[in-house]
Amino acid sequence: MQHLTDKRILVTQADAFMGPALCATLADHGAHVISDTRVLTLPHDSQALIDSAGPLDVLVINLAMAAPSTPVADIQDDEWRQVFEVMVDPLPRLLRAVVPGMKARGGGKVIVMGSAAALRGMKRTASYSAARGAQLAFVQAVGVELAPDNIQVNAIAQNFVDNPTYFPAAVQANPRFQERLKREVPLGRLVSAQEDTSFVAYLCSDAADCFVGQVFPMSGGWAVR
Numbered sequence: 001m002q003h004l005t006d007k008r009i010l011v012t013q014a015d016a017f018m019g020p021a022l023c024a025t026l027a028d029h030g031a032h033v034i035s036d037t038r039v040l041t042l043p044h045d046s047q048a049l050i051d052s053a054g055p056l057d058v059l060v061i062n063l064a065m066a067a068p069s070t071p072v073a074d075i076q077d078d079e080w081r082q083v084f085e086v087m088v089d090p091l092p093r094l095l096r097a098v099v100p101g102m103k104a105r106g107g108g109k110v111i112v113m114g115s116a117a118a119l120r121g122m123k124r125t126a127s128y129s130a131a132r133g134a135q136l137a138f139v140q141a142v143g144v145e146l147a148p149d150n151i152q153v154n155a156i157a158q159n160f161v162d163n164p165t166y167f168p169a170a171v172q173a174n175p176r177f178q179e180r181l182k183r184e185v186p187l188g189r190l191v192s193a194q195e196d197t198s199f200v201a202y203l204c205s206d207a208a209d210c211f212v213g214q215v216f217p218m219s220g221g222w223a224v225r
Helices: 019-028 045-053 077-087 090-104 126-149 175-184 193-204
Strands: 008-011 032-035 058-062 108-115 151-158 215-218
Touching: 008 019, 008 045, 019 032, 019 058, 019 193, 045 090, 058 090, 058 193, 077 126, 090 108, 090 126, 090 151, 108 126, 108 193, 126 151, 126 215, 151 193, 193 215
Parallel strands: 008 032, 008 058, 058 108, 108 151, 151 215
Antiparallel strands: none
């Protein structure tokens, strides 16, 4: 078990995607978890959130929305803007708000909960995959920039991980989905929320100080086939 005792960790959009599981696992590892459920679409939301959270050791950026399944020729400007507004625009705002405090305290960590949709092409996911890809590119660039300040920025690129946003119980119970798991995922099942968030807990710990701008696939082998 990674010891996170006394670490103050903020989890964004904590009621969606990996938020509930993250909050539970990080608390089980001894962290003081600050959870926030707002969707950070307004320009001032991110600064207000960081200000209200107080000093932070770790910021876990968990951003999600229902993924559009629009054919590329039918993607309209409003869909494109919305996915970037929800999943990309908060990133520089959150970093702009949190980095000064982390620098002043000698370091910190930022972990982005991303998607393997950015690593492997899927039909009818162009807008969603583009936004998730922007997240990962941002992490890689910011990771190398902030490493000299002892701020480690990394990302999880996941798919086929148990979560209520993308794989709710009704989907998991569908026999066609179970057949798809066996056909497409080498593991043959969903990665459990506990398996995913336990790795996040490791990245939050002092044992993971060596990772810089890394993107870690978490997909039961789907992303690396």
